[in-house]
Amino acid sequence: MGAQLIDGKAIAAAKRQAMKTRIESMKAQGFVPGLAVILVGENPASMSYVKGKIRDCKEVGIYSELIRFPETVTEERLLAEIDKLNEDKTIHGILVQLPLPSQISEQKVIQAIRPEKDVDGFHPINVGRLVTKQEGFVSCTPAGIIEMLKAIDVPVAGKHVVVVGRSNIVGKPASLLFLNLDATVTICHSKTKPLSKYTQQADILVAAVGREALIHAEDIKPGAIVIDVGMNRNAAGKLVGDVAFEEVKEKAGFITPVPGGVGPMTRVMLLENTLLAADRQNKKG
Numbered sequence: 258m259g260a261q262l263i264d265g266k267a268i269a270a271a272k273r274q275a276m277k278t279r280i281e282s283m284k285a286q287g288f289v290p291g292l293a294v295i296l297v298g299e300n301p302a303s304m305s306y307v308k309g310k311i312r313d314c315k316e317v318g319i320y321s322e323l324i325r326f327p328e329t330v331t332e333e334r335l336l337a338e339i340d341k342l343n344e345d346k347t348i349h350g351i352l353v354q355l356p357l358p359s360q361i362s363e364q365k366v367i368q369a370i371r372p373e374k375d376v377d378g379f380h381p382i383n384v385g386r387l388v389t390k391q392e393g394f395v396s397c398t399p400a401g402i403i404e405m406l407k408a409i410d411v412p413v414a415g416k417h418v419v420v421v422g423r424s425n426i427v428g429k430p431a432s433l434l435f436l437n438l439d440a441t442v443t444i445c446h447s448k449t450k451p452l453s454k455y456t457q458q459a460d461i462l463v464a465a466v467g468r469e470a471l472i473h474a475e476d477i478k479p480g481a482i483v484i485d486v487g488m489n490r491n492a493a494g495k496l497v498g499d500v501a502f503e504e505v506k507e508k509a510g511f512i513t514p515v516p517g518g519v520g521p522m523t524r525v526m527l528l529e530n531t532l533l534a535a536d537r538q539n540k541k542g
C-alpha cells in the first residue's frame with residue numbers, strides 16, 4: 258500500500274485521554290461541563306449515534322442528558338424544551354440529532370439554540386462567525402478533518418483543497434475552514450463537470466457526498482491527501498466511504514479509512530466543543 262493511513266480512531270482516543278485531565282481540573286474547581294442531546298423518534302442509525310455520544314461523554318467525565326421525544330412530537334414542544342435548556346446553568350452544549358421528522362422545521366430548531374450553546378456549529382450566527390473568521394463554534398466534522406491534518410503535521414496554507422459536496426454541515430464549513438487557513442479552495446458538487454478534472458488537481462481532497470466509490474484512483478493526483486467523509490452501506494451491508502479505498506490507497510500519500518477515520522474525529526470534536534462552550538460560559542459567569 259502506498260498511502261499512509263490517518264487513524265482517526267487513534268487520534269480521537271488520544272484526544273479523549275488528554276481531555277480527561279482537563280475535565281478533572283475543571284471539576285476540582287467545582288465546575289462540571291454538561292451536554293444535552295435531544296433525540297426525536299427511533300431511527301436506528303440516530304439512536305446508535307446518540308448512544309455513542311453519551312458514551313463518549315461518560316468516558317471523559319462530561320455530564321450528559323439524553324432527552325427523547327416520540328416521532329409525533331410537535332415543533333412547539335421541542336422549542337419549549339430548547340428554551341428550558343438554554344436557561345439551564347448545568348448545560349453548556351445542546352445538540353438536536355438530525356434529521357427531524359417532517360412536521361418540524363430543522364432551521365427553526367437550530368435557530369432556537371443559543372449560539373453560545375450550539376456545539377454543532379449549525380446556528381446561522383456561528384456560520385456567520387466562521388465566514389468572517391470570528392470566534393464561535395465550528396461544525397464537528399470539518400473541525401475533525403483539520404485536527405487530523407494537524408496530527409499528521411501537514412500544513413494547509415497554499416495547498417489546493419478540493420471539497421466534493423456542499424452541505425451546510427460538512428462541505429460548506431470545511432471549505433471555509435480551509436480558506437481561513439490560507440488554502441486555495443475549490444468546491445465541487447453534483448453539477449460539476451467533469452468532476453475528475455477538479456479532483457485531479459487536489460493536494461487535499463475531501464469527499465463528502467454520500468455515494469459509494471465516487472472517487473477512484475484515476476480521479477486523484479499521485480501523493481494526494483484523501484479525506485473520506487462518506488458513510489454509506491454497500492450491497493453487503495458494510496459501512497463504506499465515498500472513496501474506492503483499495504485502489505485509491507495505492508496512489509494517495511495519505512488516506513482516511515471508513516470506518517475509523519472522520520467519524521471518530523466528528524465525535525471527539527463534539528466533546529471539544531462542549532468543553533469550549535463550558536469554558537466560555539464559565540468565564541462569563
Ligand SMILES: Nc1nc(=O)c2c([nH]1)NC[C@@H]1CN(c3ccc(C(=O)N[C@@H](CCC(=O)O)C(=O)O)cc3)C=[N+]21
Pocket residue numbers: 306352353354355356377397488496515516517518519520521523524
Ligand atoms: N445534530 C447532529 N449532529 C451531528 O454531528 C450529526 C447529526 N446530527 N446527525 C447524523 C450525523 C452523522 N454523524 C456521525 C458521527 C460519527 C460517526 C462515526 O463515529 N462513525 C464510525 C462508525 C459508526 C458505525 O459503525 O456505524 C466511524 O466512521 O468509524 C458517524 C456519523 C453525526 N451526525
